[in-house]
Amino acid sequence: MTALLDIEGLTKAYPGVVANQDVSFRVQPGEVHALLGENGAGKSTLVKMIYGLVKPDRGTMRLNGAPYAPAEPRAARALGVAMVFQHFSLFEALNVAENIALGMENPPRARDLAARIAAVSETYGLPLDPFRMMGELSAGERQRVEIIRCLLQDPKLLIMDEPTSVLTPQEVEILFHTLRKLAAEGTAILYISHKLEEIRALCDTATILRLGQKVATCTPREVSAAHMAELMVGKSLSVPAREDHTPGAVLLAVSGLSVAAATPFGTTLRDLSFEVRAGEVLGIGGVAGNGQDEVLAVLSGETPTDPGAIMLQGAPVGALGPNARRGLGLLCAPEERLGHAAAPDMSLTENALLTGRLRQGLETGGFVDWAKTRGFAQDIIARFDVRTPGPWVAARALSGGNLQKFVIGREILQDPKVLVVNQPTWGVDASAAAAIRQALLDLAQGGAAVIVISQDLDELLEISDRFCALNDGRLSAPRPARGLGMEDVGLMLGGAHGMHEARV
Amino acid sequence: MIIDPVTLIVALITVSTPVLLAAIGELVVEKAGVLNLGVEGMMIMGAVCGFITAHHTGSPALAFVAGMAGAVALALVFAVLTQILMANQVASGLALTLFGLGLAALLGVGYSGLPVPAIARPFPEALRDIPGLGPIVFSHSILVYVSIALVAAVWIVLTRTRIGLVLRAVGENHDAAHALGYKVVRIRIAAIMFGGACAGLGGAFLSVVRVQNWIEGMTAGAGWIALALVVFASWKPWRVLLGAWLFGGIAALQLRLQAAEIGVPVALLDASPYLVTIIVLVLISSDRRRAALNAPAGLGRVFHASS
Numbered sequence: 001m002t003a004l005l006d007i008e009g010l011t012k013a014y015p016g017v018v019a020n021q022d023v024s025f026r027v028q029p030g031e032v033h034a035l036l037g038e039n040g041a042g043k044s045t046l047v048k049m050i051y052g053l054v055k056p057d058r059g060t061m062r063l064n065g066a067p068y069a070p071a072e073p074r075a076a077r078a079l080g081v082a083m084v085f086q087h088f089s090l091f092e093a094l095n096v097a098e099n100i101a102l103g104m105e106n107p108p109r110a111r112d113l114a115a116r117i118a119a120v121s122e123t124y125g126l127p128l129d130p131f132r133m134m135g136e137l138s139a140g141e142r143q144r145v146e147i148i149r150c151l152l153q154d155p156k157l158l159i160m161d162e163p164t165s166v167l168t169p170q171e172v173e174i175l176f177h178t179l180r181k182l183a184a185e186g187t188a189i190l191y192i193s194h195k196l197e198e199i200r201a202l203c204d205t206a207t208i209l210r211l212g213q214k215v216a217t218c219t220p221r222e223v224s225a226a227h228m229a230e231l232m233v234g235k236s237l238s239v240p241a242r243e244d245h246t247p248g249a250v251l252l253a254v255s256g257l258s259v260a261a262a263t264p265f266g267t268t269l270r271d272l273s274f275e276v277r278a279g280e281v282l283g284i285g286g287v288a289g290n291g292q293d294e295v296l297a298v299l300s301g302e303t304p305t306d307p308g309a310i311m312l313q314g315a316p317v318g319a320l321g322p323n324a325r326r327g328l329g330l331l332c333a334p335e336e337r338l339g340h341a342a343a344p345d346m347s348l349t350e351n352a353l354l355t356g357r358l359r360q361g362l363e364t365g366g367f368v369d370w371a372k373t374r375g376f377a378q379d380i381i382a383r384f385d386v387r388t389p390g391p392w393v394a395a396r397a398l399s400g401g402n403l404q405k406f407v408i409g410r411e412i413l414q415d416p417k418v419l420v421v422n423q424p425t426w427g428v429d430a431s432a433a434a435a436i437r438q439a440l441l442d443l444a445q446g447g448a449a450v451i452v453i454s455q456d457l458d459e460l461l462e463i464s465d466r467f468c469a470l471n472d473g474r475l476s477a478p479r480p481a482r483g484l485g486m487e488d489v490g491l492m493l494g495g496a497h498g499m500h501e502a503r504v
Numbered sequence: 505m506i507i508d509p510v511t512l513i514v515a516l517i518t519v520s521t522p523v524l525l526a527a528i529g530e531l532v533v534e535k536a537g538v539l540n541l542g543v544e545g546m547m548i549m550g551a552v553c554g555f556i557t558a559h560h561t562g563s564p565a566l567a568f569v570a571g572m573a574g575a576v577a578l579a580l581v582f583a584v585l586t587q588i589l590m591a592n593q594v595a596s597g598l599a600l601t602l603f604g605l606g607l608a609a610l611l612g613v614g615y616s617g618l619p620v621p622a623i624a625r626p627f628p629e630a631l632r633d634i635p636g637l638g639p640i641v642f643s644h645s646i647l648v649y650v651s652i653a654l655v656a657a658v659w660i661v662l663t664r665t666r667i668g669l670v671l672r673a674v675g676e677n678h679d680a681a682h683a684l685g686y687k688v689v690r691i692r693i694a695a696i697m698f699g700g701a702c703a704g705l706g707g708a709f710l711s712v713v714r715v716q717n718w719i720e721g722m723t724a725g726a727g728w729i730a731l732a733l734v735v736f737a738s739w740k741p742w743r744v745l746l747g748a749w750l751f752g753g754i755a756a757l758q759l760r761l762q763a764a765e766i767g768v769p770v771a772l773l774d775a776s777p778y779l780v781t782i783i784v785l786v787l788i789s790s791d792r793r794r795a796a797l798n799a800p801a802g803l804g805r806v807f808h809a810s811s
Contacts, residue, residue: 089680
């Protein structure tokens with residue numbers, strides 16, 4: 001049997017870095033093939049070559065036995081290769097049907113297209129209204145638009161670049177259902193991910209990349225996740241370690257905090273009360289959009305509240321702004337790395353200054369001490385293994401995982417009394433995520449209080465001492481995380497809206 | 505003295521045509537995600553090239569073509585600077601206006617007061633003499649009808665055709681459009697040239713048809729009004745037409761109010777288009793979601809093709 005896609009010795013080098021070296025693998029029709037690797041392992045470059053966005057330096061590709069060298073995505077699409085991007089290539093101000101039409105070679109008339117969209121979404125269980133504006137859709141719905149756009153082309157090979165990184169567990173289930181159905185119909189799927197359990201659940205074969213080279217091919221169902229992780233990282237991953245301890249004094253206490261939503265799409269916080277003690281990690285779980293951003297804004301000082309609603313070491317801080325709170329030892333690392341946690345076009349040194357100014361004493365009399373700031377940035381880079389040529393690099397140029405390590409490291413190195421992080425490992429590869437979790441635990445071990453807001457329930461159960469669930473702006477009573485099963489967590493999230501399948 | 509509504513309407517249509525042409529061109533440019541602040545410069549280039557050609561050849565048609573060509577040449581400078589050399593659009597656009605004003609003044613030396621041919625009107629005398637309706641609907645130069653047809657054409661292309669969809673997509677999110685395989689730079693250069701041609705035509709109309717003379721700096725801010733008009737219209741073609749007539753009406757009314765010796769400060773009326781634009785801007789941006797849907801999200805952002 002000829003393979004659907006046969007890749008032989010593909011090599012691509014960029015100035016200073018070899019993205020792919022001599023990569024070969026095959027994808028059979030109807031196969032779900034995983035491309036597994038850490039951030040920067042060369043997965044994205046590889047699929048961009050297959051999709052015609054990047055030209056390989058060397059190597060050959062064959063599609064159905066015929067030589068295949070797409071000059072541009074259009075050529076790839078014409079030959080039945082479709083791709084769903086990690087960062088969706090969608091247009092917010094256009095509606096679903098228009099977005100889909102843009103991705104097609106010969107789109108039918110608007111009305112026919114709408115009918116076809118309805119038909120495909122019915123067949124594959126992807127509910128979608130063709131006339132809704134893209135800007136109103138959730139991440140999961142946007143991904144459906146991308147997938148339907150691909151499916152309308154009748155692809156032989158569907159490439160999916162980290163499709164689950166923005167989805168809720170329920171949306172992941174829907175997606176997997178669709179992908180299995182597609183595979184059963186003979187469509188090959190090239191599935192890029194670094195989430196091992198997903199790959200074990202979905203994929204038939206996995207090609208593992210490390211530093212641009214293929215290191216192994218395996219059948220995910222037959223090997224353990226730990227084994228794949230080792231192949232991927234090149235060393236065994238350590239589960240975050242921590243010693244038993246008794247929590248100390250209450251560092252941060254929030255009581256009866258209610259904040260009305262600032263925007264029509266925001267969440268109103270209702271009667272939040274909790275406290276965190278020294279040496280403790282408090283996990284706040286919940287599906288996105290239930291008030292996570294608002295909680296962070298309230299704790300960081302971006303949204304001022306009643307002075308007494310938030311007490312830091314017994315002192316009211318509710319009315320203080322972010323800088324005053326930083327001065328007192330309450331630090332935050334928001335979820336959105338580019339634009340919220342870091343200024344994208346500023347260098348790492350400048351970004352280090354932005355929050356480290358006060359606690360690190362990076363300025364004297366209004367003048368910036370650049371030497372000291374650079375030293376601080378270099379310290380973050382060295383201690384948190386941020387992979388970058390140096391502190392002069394713009395934040396935008398770093399991969400998501402590396403920037404996340406920098407952002408978290410920047411706060412941890414400022415020796416906070418209380419640290420609040422939102423989605424600390426979102427879009428971060430396995431080894432970097434493990435490093436970040438370990439750093440958070442070490443911080444707690446050192447006597448700080450840590451609040452972790454996350455949608456990754458496994459992560460929360462792994463590192464939290466106590467766990468509580470955020471649901472529609474309300475916080476459940478915290479429970480000890482140890483011994484808490486997924487079922488209990490589900491009940492705590494219970495009734496969380498948006499947990500069921502979206503309906504048209 | 506009483507102001508005659510019929511002559512006022514006739515005047516406002518004539519006054520608004522150059523601004524309308526420039527604005528509908530700039531609307532297309534901005535829909536493609538490019539902010540070209542050089543409209544004033546392109547208009548005045550159109551005015552001077554059109555006038556010179558009309559004087560030498562005696563052909564209005566050639567004059568309009570020359571006006572467009574002159575402005576397109578200037579627009580191409582902007583296109584090369586911003587799309588190929590990736591210069592900042594705001595700075596390049598401002599430079600384009602200054603450069604256009606200076607170059608037009610240089611080219612126009614000695615042409616002031618020279619005669620140009622009269623423009624034929626497309627409709628027969630009989631139609632034009634219908635009381636009321638005749639002057640308003642049938643008395644104009646061909647370019648007035650062309651400009652209104654152009655608004656309709658732009659509306660149809662933007663909302664009903666694939667080219668329009670691709671253009672909007674490029675203006676909305678150039679990275680996504682690039683990833684889908686659309687030629688962002690090429691589409692934007694084409695849009696900039698279209699914008700230049702429209703502005704040039706508007707300028708030529710001003711010098712050859714309306715004023716029938718060349719005066720240095722004769723556009724007198726019409727390009728800026730066109731830019732304001734696009735925002736005022738929240739990037740919708742028909743609203744551009746409406747806005748052009750509104751702004752034209754204010755200008756036409758102002759002259760008549762002065763002639764009628766009614767005590768309204770001229771400066772206030774002159775400033776009113778800008779005031780209205782600011783008010784509209786405040787209104788549309790107070791509804792954040794609406795504003796986001798109207799304005800091209802990629803407006804003024806430099807596109808670096810990577811990957």
